[in-house]
Amino acid sequence: MQPLFEFLLRQGDNALVLGHRTSEWCGTAPALEEDIALTNTALDLIGQTQLWLGYAAEVEGADRSANDLAYLRDVHDFRNLLMLEVPNEDFGRTLMRQFLFDAFQVPWLTALQTSADPRVAEIAAKSLKEATYHLDRSAETVIALGDGTADSNARMQATLDYLWPYVGEIFVDDDTDQTMADALIAPLPSSMRPVWAATIEETAKAACLSLPESDFAHHGGRSGVRHTEHLGHMLATMQVLQRSYPGAVW
């Protein structure tokens, strides 16, 4: 697989999988304002998916579209972070995950704005505006729920503990990352860790939450080597029409 294609799939699949998970909330959030905000986030992420996977399809040159990539690949071809595919569980996990991801996306997309690949720079610039307000909202919500009541604090601590083993995967560099860094297309993900950690520490403190000490990290999502069992179920739902009616135009 071409490294640039692989790199673009990682960006697009992160947006697609998180966008899909977020879209599962539509109509059932704890308050109308949250429903609207979650749907808005999902919409932004699906929009970003179209840009990243659209460019990925062009780079691949195999006559596939962004929709083909989204709807006709199976689990082993997805390149998203494992953290993004685990179920929403509850509003707390959904927002904590969003925060852990946004805290990476903002510095990451900021750096990608100066990518040597102008298309990457362009998509990053557009996505950064959205990621910035996603981070404002997710951090604010994590703080509110962490600080709120004893019950909400316990729930948020449990959700942080659950998600923590998944965050390390964000920062593991591999050959694709090295190729992108050598070509000045993207920095190494590991270089984002200090700024990410600073955001996480500051927010956790304001949210009265403690960061787990373990640095154990699950991995296999970005490389496609081993996803969780959850992704297959998500794809079964998401891809049902494209799989059931091959070739139909919707």
Added chain:
Amino acid sequence: MYAQMVKSTGKGLVAREDMSPEDCAFQDRIDAGEKIEPRDYMPDGYRRNLIRQIGQHAHSEIVGQLPEGNWITRAPTLERKANLLAKVQDEAGHGLYLYCAAETLGVSRDEMTEMLLDGRMKYSSIFNYPTLTWADMGAVGWLVDGAAIMNQVPLQRTSYGPYARAMVRICKEESFHQRQGFHIMMAMVNGTADQKRMAQDALNRFWYPALMMFGPSDKDSVHSAQSMAWRIKVNTNDELRQKFVDETVPQAEYLGLTIPDAHLHWNDETEHYDFTEPDWDEFFDVISGNGPCNVDRLNARKTAWDDGAWVREAMMAHAEKKAARKQAAE
């Protein structure tokens, strides 16, 4: 129409000679086409009637998110998924404007939500029908939003200012939704045999429920007469239903779909379509709780409300702590 069977005073139209001087002056303002604002005098019946109607309308937007939300995770392309998300988000926004309009009458959003969940307030019968295939997303947009527009366009001129202004914003978005629904139907009828079958099946299932959205004939309704005198309601149910049929039949013909009514025909004398009335027994079953999805819809809302309680409590607690910390720092 998202407000069906809204009860007014239940006593029929009050004659002018039976009105108090305040109520007479109020009726004069309505008759002169003036808007009534939250701080203005209004008869209790007017206030109660409006709360019921706006509340029912708001609840319909919120419960109405569910049948379409049912397809967001299965939308067939990224574009369709984004469009459907945007549409359902608009509905949540409409709910919000309408709850705000109702709040100006002295009832809180939480109180109205509790009344929805314990069955004291209703929502439109249409949302108690299931969405079974992707074509239903087309049929809902085309027919359900189409029927809603028929009712809501005149409500932009309704007598209560906050309601009328909410309707102006809502109508703009509803027209867009209807076009989006029609666009889905176009893709389906121009698609494979399976897709055409889904499109016809969706029309078959949604046609009569869409006609029911306007409510039963209001020739004899005491509620309608009072609501119309107060300009809470602007047209009769029958007028709106006829208008909907007249506009929708040519659209179905354009799509190459058959309206499931063997008696449907153009009447040269009336210059309207004659059509078969929906099964009103079914309508009364649905509004009394026995529609195909009533129990599931309300359970979905109850679950969302109960599951979200800890979040709402935490947000309130955080806001209070924040305010206290700010005060302590000053």
